[in-house]
Amino acid sequence: MSFKKGDLYPCNPATARGESTKLSSSGDKVVYTNGRTVVIRDLKTPATAATYAGHLQTTTVARISPSGYYCASADITGTVRVWDTVGEDQILKGEYKVLSGSVKDLEWDGESKRIIAVGDGRDKFGHAFMFDTGSSTGEIIGHSKVINAVAIRHQRPFRAATASDDATIVFHQGAPYKYEKSIKTHTKFIQDVRYAPSGDHFASVGSDSKIFVYDGKTGETTGEITDSPHTGSIMACSWSPDSKSLVTSSADRTVKLWDVEARKAVTTWTLGSGVAFQQVGNTWTGGDAIVSLSMSGDLNVFDKRVGDKPASVLYGPQKSVTAAVPLPSPTTFLAGTADGRILSFSDNTYSHLGGEGHAALVSGLASAPDGKVYSVGFDDKVKEIEGGSSFVPASFSASSQPKSVAVAADTTVFVAEASLVEAVRSNQKVFELKPKFTPSAVAASGSVIAIGSEDMKVRVFDWDGQSLTEAATLEGNKGVVSALAFSPDGSFLTAGDSSGKIILFDVKERKVVTSRWSFHTGRINSLSWTADGKHCASGSLDTHVYVWSVEKPMRNVAIKNAGPGGINAVFWTGPKTLASAGADGCVRTWEITFHA
Missing domain, CATH: 2.130.10.10 (YVTN repeat-like/Quinoprotein amine dehydrogenase)
Incomplete structure (x- = not known):
């Protein structure tokens, strides 16, 4: 008997009340975390999802490099792991302890060489380093509280903006990154900051329901978008691939699409009622799909050309x-x-x-x-x-x-x-x-x-x-x-x-x-x-799945490390297709070959 990997049906992102959940994308793929697992999910072919389970603690954010070859993921202990996305081996390129507390966000530079990770810590709230050596490439300073988001300009001259619970944005020159100035436009926690792909502008959103746009090179505030404002905390923002539009997701259960030049709301999508429909994260994919995350873990996929409802909603387990x-x-x-x-x-x-x-x-x-x-x-x-x-x-x-x-x-x-x-x-x-x-x-x-x-x-x-x-x-x-x-x-x-x-x-x-x-x-x-x-299949807390033969009791198929954290359920979905599910919320299928 033998086996080969089949389809993987992924879990949905983990969310927390009152916190922004960082989603990211690379092409048509959406990247997010749940528990100790990083999920890379293809919107066009959902069953070809990939997961990474190298972290020992709960993961918080993951982003694929602009080159597409590597992914950087971080956890609640301040550890960043950089690993290979090409092939199935997911070879670890480097592991770095960058903060003493949880990493809230991280970002690659345009050359896929440098990473800035930000979050909570005793001695500092951010760290800039080279992805291959871990050596420092500047200082992230100027904040007095936890940093919630970081954005890097992908064109030279490099710039970086960090957004914090201290209601300030710090603008950095780089590289190496160094403090240039503090920007005090918001009056409450700043939840997200994002650079436009063109590098001409960056935008910030916060718990004060405000949206500001800044010059990408100088950090000068170019204006506030005040048309048709959100009525709740804005948890996330993302730019369109052409850098002309901005999408925001809010705790008021709406997702808004903005024309940045005209400073006008183009479309407002209103989701259901109740806490479960609060919008806590988003990303605008290279394939031009807008993905916004509900508090319930549902991924709402919007088409900017289509009316008042999501084009589709991706459901999935949010827990084990x-x-x-x-x-x-x-x-x-x-x-x-x-x-x-x-x-x-x-x-x-x-x-x-x-x-x-x-x-x-x-x-x-x-x-x-x-x-x-x-x-x-x-x-x-x-x-x-x-x-x-x-x-x-x-x-x-x-x-x-x-x-x-x-x-x-x-x-x-x-x-x-x-x-x-x-x-x-x-x-x-x-x-x-x-x-x-x-x-x-x-x-x-x-x-x-x-x-x-x-x-x-x-x-x-x-x-x-x-x-x-x-x-x-x-x-x-x-x-x-x-x-x-x-x-x-x-x-x-x-x-x-x-x-x-x-x-x-x-x-x-x-x-x-x-x-x-x-x-x-x-x-x-x-x-x-x-x-x-x-034949009988077994799933265990030891993370393994075995398929046993009644006619030849000493023959078995051993599927080692079938699911990180342990297997809670095994079941047959076809004569030769076995499915396993467990602690990471993902369901994996295995094609079993029975030899005579």
Whole structure:
């Protein structure tokens, strides 16, 4: 057996209330960060996204060099990593500790040689350095508070502008960069500053809802854009490729397009209501698409020629994917996340489910024989999803926090909780099992229900539609049973535990078939069988995915480092296509080749 990488369906950007989120672009690609992951997403072919997971701490900003060969990314510890974007190896060119606190923004110069990184720190708020050696190339001084943004003129003579919480812009000459003057146009925090591609002007926006334009060479203020102003903090601005237009994104939930020469608003796009639609970041791509980021993580793509709505909206997980389940159509699935959202994936795009979802982490998803899907969450709710597209309004309130969910042949939903197992049908409790052991996982096949426990055993029960009768106890695991899965015909049961061991049981014979599936080094979070029942995939906290063979138990496919931070879900989207998802919020597919 062997494997090769398939498509990657990326997470969306992380956002924080009241903070500007830095997006950037290179050609048709949009670059952003989420957790420890940097995402490079192609707007035209979404499945060809690339991710970088070299940082050990939460990343804050990433920008590709003007040459397109390198990307610089930074994190909350003040570390900047410069890495190769050409090829799949993503070779590290340099790692530099530039600040003592979080890096808020960074920028390349026009020659792709120098970088200025700005943010928070004890001794300084900015640092200018050569990308290949890390040697200093000037001083970034003049601010008394955290610097939120930096912009560099890409033409000689080089200039740089930095914008800070101290409500001032500092204009620097370069290179090497040195302080020239402070510009005090704003009255509140300055959230963003950007140079036009031509280098003739730069613009600044801030929490005072004001937009100023400056001369790119001298730093002189050329004017304020006052026509049709925003009514909330302006979080981001970006210039058009021809340097004639400016786009701004605001917490007032609007995105405005400005004609800079005429100082007039050309278009105003108004998004929905509520905090989720506050606009906190933007970028204008080389392909002339305007991308603005909602607080909810949604990426709104605008066409400057088209009316009052986004041309498209890119949805995706903003937090870890904690559970996932395939839908009947090929390459379609549901993904539940740590913030309680469940997203539906089909036709290479995500969409939000209709209706009211979970209020906390989604701990389990299970499909029923009739095509419905049931979800459980840390809000103690059991919800029904119809047609893979919307929640049924009614829900069941569990007695305690659900850990796992499974559905029997008669569509009875079994929920494993902290001290009991509840059987639910049509949002009504039909049976309750209060065992002497502590349930940790549940699986169902027909009328056979398997319950894993914290005492490292699996109990097999028969379900007659009204009550559970214990039929057998299966032993062999070396830790808390954390994942269970029946083969499609119900003849085999796999039990994964917290030590990384997987036991394959023969259900009818009540015996261990093999206990040698023990290559994982962390908790098993998910197990999934192929439709023919010959192979089982496992995903673990150790970041690896394995595909195991029933006929040849010692044969396996090892997909090492399949997802940074750990794998929470594995599932088959086709006969030979395996998907894995986990802590970084991305879903990756793998094409598996089964050798005879």
